[in-house]
Amino acid sequence: MTPPRAARPTLAVVGATGAVGTVVLQIVSHHADIWGEIRLLASPRSAGRKLAVRGEEVEVVALDETALAGVDVALFAVPDRVAAQWAPLAAAAGAVVVDTSGVFRTDPEVPLVVPEVNPHAVRMRPHGIVASPHCTTLSMIVALGPLHAEFGLRELVLSSYQAVSSAGREGVRTLRRQLSLVAGTELGTSPGDLRRAVGDDTGPFPEPVALNVVPWAGTADRDGWSSEETALRRETRRILGLPALPVAVTCVRVPVVTGHALTVHARFENDVTVDRAREILATAPGVVLCDDPEAGEFPTPADVVGTDPAWVGRVRRALDDPTALDFFVCADNLRKGAALNATQIAELVVGDRGGGGGARGA
């Protein structure tokens, strides 16, 4: 029996007005209603705005210590610097923080959780903070986890096709603005014409992204690798519990609004068969197999946007290596890549404590 709302845990959505926060509100409105109060927090700029959640209009309040009082679970979907400052304060005030930013993902004392793959990890959270992985990791890890469980992963080579909304609202605005500039023109056919048309207006990206692909996401890490590339390697190792897994990856931005895709070349300890791989993927939680290319069946971002699972297609055994699989995977970077995974973690946190009002006090 569901307890009355007043007896249920309070959820704060911090960054409720953002690209990820907006989707969190949609998801909690459709999932089983386990929350008591749902409080919407954002910057003072948004205070007073009303947003719909569970069919009701709720007023956004500015993030401050008062707004965090009495919160059981605080789902953070704010820029890194805001998360770095406020997540520890929310935890100190008694909330379990579920953070979608990059700030805590490398902290060994903050678990990095994908509920379909390593749900147990959520319990060890000495700082009261749980991190949700990077959207690119999340877009492929639910497909990789069960294949690893069956065949034993030995090496990964990845390439990404990353949507602009993973750079937030500003990423989407930038692509839309550039698309309006290029539509109906002959741009994209002579050297530098796109760059001249777009000018310095490249938003969060280093180059024009409309009619282009940009092989650089994040900041410089080491030896020529970008921060998103090393994050994908580090997070995959950590979530799968394979600290020495060889991972090579190139992250590339593409002119897609929402929906990350990756090509995956995965080498395993044992020989693989496509039939067994398909069986595993067809039954894996959070995964949909969509794989009959001759009949036009393979996932694309346009098909998966707005959906929860990771969609897998183009499953093939490598032609020259019986231990390797190639496949293509696609997921909504705002859903499984952020809002959905974080909401699932929040639900897991509450479920682990008896599914009721005890979350905060435990």
Added chain:
Amino acid sequence: MTPPRAARPTLAVVGATGAVGTVVLQIVSHHADIWGEIRLLASPRSAGRKLAVRGEEVEVVALDETALAGVDVALFAVPDRVAAQWAPLAAAAGAVVVDTSGVFRTDPEVPLVVPEVNPHAVRMRPHGIVASPHCTTLSMIVALGPLHAEFGLRELVLSSYQAVSSAGREGVRTLRRQLSLVAGTELGTSPGDLRRAVGDDTGPFPEPVALNVVPWAGTADRDGWSSEETALRRETRRILGLPALPVAVTCVRVPVVTGHALTVHARFENDVTVDRAREILATAPGVVLCDDPEAGEFPTPADVVGTDPAWVGRVRRALDDPTALDFFVCADNLRKGAALNATQIAELVVGDRGGGGGARGA
């Protein structure tokens, strides 16, 4: 001393009105003027049209036996079925055929030539036909060849980001039409919205390509691999003379007009260093190294469109394998990927025969 035009070899550009043919005309207009007559051939639909070449207006004639008479080198840039029918007839009439279609690339008696990598192969042409590789192969092979020569290639994992113009004029028209439909809208944010907006009007592609990426290029080959994927493997092996090279590849179409890109994970016999790899790439013919990501230097299709070389950036040693390099390479699929390579082959054929009028009679 250059002989007078009348003494120089006759070039026929077959498919002069197409996406590739148009670029052939630009290139021969800018390269050293080694040709006598340049004859422009296309379908009867185009007969009588005038196109500019070497600063002169030349009338297009319909492809038939008369139009092929007296031709020394016939550069074919027509659909497969037209090449299959007419290339052997042109060769029988005495021309050396340089073909850009897919028809002859798998024929062991037709050399598959990249002038920077295997120029010697052009001499063995028992049928009088030389094939130019697939545009995706050409976009990366000039960078890979010299790295192989230095380090000894042992394995390749590739992912492509393929432009729509490699599907010809119809590919470009399709993307432009779809872009006009999506610009200024909110499309690309809910499941299936793009597909509904675009309708069945997907042109040569199986799915909408604007605001999307499509992991299927070509037709079904075997075991789930597409024809473009197996072609890239087969052609790379053949051009590099490595008949057993393991190659895994996923070909993906992206909403770019012109400019193919690939991510390359290359494993070699010997340990590699990034410094030595950069040195090799910086001096390799037909390659430009553009690799300082912190300063915003990496190639993108928008930078390379309309240029001749393959541009390489993001050169890194794999973090977990001292014998492996990762890099990103980008080239104009209509230039190096087709028209330029074919023109270079044509020039090689003529050069091999003394650079003069003897091409046909030799």
